Amino acid sequence: MSANHLVESLDSKRLEGSILTLDLSLLFIGLLCLGLVTLLADYAYMLYIHRKLPPGPIPLPLIGNTHLLPENKPWIYFEALAKQYDSPVITFWIGRNPTIWINDAWAASELLDKKAALYASRPRMLVFSELSGVGQYNLVNMYYGDRWRVHRKLTHQGVGLQQVRKYRGFQNNESQVMAFNILHDPERFVTHMERYATSVVSIIGFGRRVASISDPLITQVLAIMQRAAELNVPGKSFPMIMETFPWLAKFPKRIAPWLKPFGKGGRGSAFYYALADEANKTSQQEPCYVKQLFREAPKYNLIPTEIASLTGNLFGAGSDTSSSTLVTFALACCAFPETLPAAWEELDRVVGSHRSPSWEDEPHLPYVKAFVKEVFRWRSVAIIGGQPHSPTKDDYWKGYLIPKNSWVQGNTWAIHHNEREFPEPDRFNPNRFLCDSSDSRPFPNDKGYMTFGWGRRVCSGQGLAEQGTFISIARLLWAFRIEKARNKDGQEVPVDIFAYTNGLNMRPEPFSCSIVPRSEPIRDTIVAEGKEALLELSVYDGETKYTLSQFYEKPNVG
Numbered sequence: 001m002s003a004n005h006l007v008e009s010l011d012s013k014r015l016e017g018s019i020l021t022l023d024l025s026l027l028f029i030g031l032l033c034l035g036l037v038t039l040l041a042d043y044a045y046m047l048y049i050h051r052k053l054p055p056g057p058i059p060l061p062l063i064g065n066t067h068l069l070p071e072n073k074p075w076i077y078f079e080a081l082a083k084q085y086d087s088p089v090i091t092f093w094i095g096r097n098p099t100i101w102i103n104d105a106w107a108a109s110e111l112l113d114k115k116a117a118l119y120a121s122r123p124r125m126l127v128f129s130e131l132s133g134v135g136q137y138n139l140v141n142m143y144y145g146d147r148w149r150v151h152r153k154l155t156h157q158g159v160g161l162q163q164v165r166k167y168r169g170f171q172n173n174e175s176q177v178m179a180f181n182i183l184h185d186p187e188r189f190v191t192h193m194e195r196y197a198t199s200v201v202s203i204i205g206f207g208r209r210v211a212s213i214s215d216p217l218i219t220q221v222l223a224i225m226q227r228a229a230e231l232n233v234p235g236k237s238f239p240m241i242m243e244t245f246p247w248l249a250k251f252p253k254r255i256a257p258w259l260k261p262f263g264k265g266g267r268g269s270a271f272y273y274a275l276a277d278e279a280n281k282t283s284q285q286e287p288c289y290v291k292q293l294f295r296e297a298p299k300y301n302l303i304p305t306e307i308a309s310l311t312g313n314l315f316g317a318g319s320d321t322s323s324s325t326l327v328t329f330a331l332a333c334c335a336f337p338e339t340l341p342a343a344w345e346e347l348d349r350v351v352g353s354h355r356s357p358s359w360e361d362e363p364h365l366p367y368v369k370a371f372v373k374e375v376f377r378w379r380s381v382a383i384i385g386g387q388p389h390s391p392t393k394d395d396y397w398k399g400y401l402i403p404k405n406s407w408v409q410g411n412t413w414a415i416h417h418n419e420r421e422f423p424e425p426d427r428f429n430p431n432r433f434l435c436d437s438s439d440s441r442p443f444p445n446d447k448g449y450m451t452f453g454w455g456r457r458v459c460s461g462q463g464l465a466e467q468g469t470f471i472s473i474a475r476l477l478w479a480f481r482i483e484k485a486r487n488k489d490g491q492e493v494p495v496d497i498f499a500y501t502n503g504l505n506m507r508p509e510p511f512s513c514s515i516v517p518r519s520e521p522i523r524d525t526i527v528a529e530g531k532e533a534l535l536e537l538s539v540y541d542g543e544t545k546y547t548l549s550q551f552y553e554k555p556n557v558g
């Protein structure tokens, strides 16, 4: 090759290189422009829709309003937004999705109760439903439709209003055992409340009681439920940030460490199915919910994951909620001792010392009933009304659009915190629920609270929870003086009525209190009734060979 040829060939290589670089730059610029145009078009659409929706902060492209979310307790922030925009119904964009927050009882009733059929569905819930692995196999998450109807019907066969009266015997016994345990071990009152609530649903589901506070159903399952509830509150950290950026969930798990906490999904299903199958084969009890489910399974083509979710929901939806409500009751007693003498007077007059309250006493205990309602209202456990509802077609509220399939959440905190219905809302005041009291105000439903949700998705276990909460609070009020603890110097240890967990189901942060029987005759009655209750409950004694930890590495049950 001559020197000339060499120079020419070098030049042509350089030229080719330059053309390639130019091509790549053009491609890059082209893609950038396309991306920018798409982003602008998408943002223009967001702003266009935003104008039609209930008021709320202007969304940013892609992230919507997510950056505005507080680290903790967003329900307080949404309550403030409703005041700022002077509208009980507001819009808050989670990423590119507008979510609608209802902050007032009348608007909630108008939309979710009066238009129950329209708002009977759930929206897409990436974190709570899809990544958890059970999604549309669980009643709690299901879109409205035939399968939801089947699950709702089956759940009612277990804990519907007709059924729960039959459970009064063992529910009362378990509550007597709770009082007996608290008498002997008052420091661990929270654990005894958890055992009580878990045991009641365990007897219903599996015909087996939870006798010990170290039972894995309490130490493992309840702990995981509480953690899951904390993770599923709208927020800007993991995992909820994936509701803002759903594409983050599309990575293969081996290269996406943020998806690791979701494991293989469905291990809870495998555990609950194993418990159900075991109880179906071994339990001697009737009625026993799992036996009924296995009998109905062929008729409704229930797959194992569905059997697992129907039984698992008793624990997932029923035990933490019920026990947290009782912990709130204890906190209210400590913080508002002035509300107790009226309850004691009523209980002493109607019940006396030689027996504890029964359901037959209920009509004669109006103040205690009002006390229970105020516990449900004051610090409602499902603080944002459980899972969101979703309209099955476009709807309008005061001319504002509520789009089909959108995320519509009742903010129970704001609803129960409204000065108009509940003056001085942070003050625990049972008189609000006495109809002849000057503290009582109009409310859109007869119960006077919205603790159990709305419309067709109203809590399936409401009857069981209300029945159990009444008998337990009546008994604990009758049995004990529940007061602030005292330090070494005899001074009261203050309690903080705002120190609550950040979960979807909230409960008071740990606090110490003093729990002593109100009199010697009452102490004797607690002991006698507790021992008798244990004897009566012994028919439900039993063991399981399964714990949740055995299922950590096992796949879904199909």
Ligand code: HEM
Residues within 6 Å of the ligand: 139, 140, 141, 152, 155, 159, 201, 313, 314, 315, 317, 318, 319, 321, 322, 325, 381, 382, 385, 386, 387, 388, 389, 451, 452, 453, 454, 455, 456, 457, 458, 459, 460, 461, 462, 464, 465
């Ligand atoms: C104090 C106790 C309880 C409270 C405060 C409570 C509250 C709630 C709330 C607010 C909802 C959502 C309602 C809605 O979407 O409008 C709900 C749903 C549900 N609850 Fe409860 N609950 C309690 C106890 C129970 C118990 C004991 C069970 C069963 C044993 C249960 C089973 C369910 C189920 C299955 C759903 C889903 C219903 C559906 O989506 O169709 N809950 N609960």
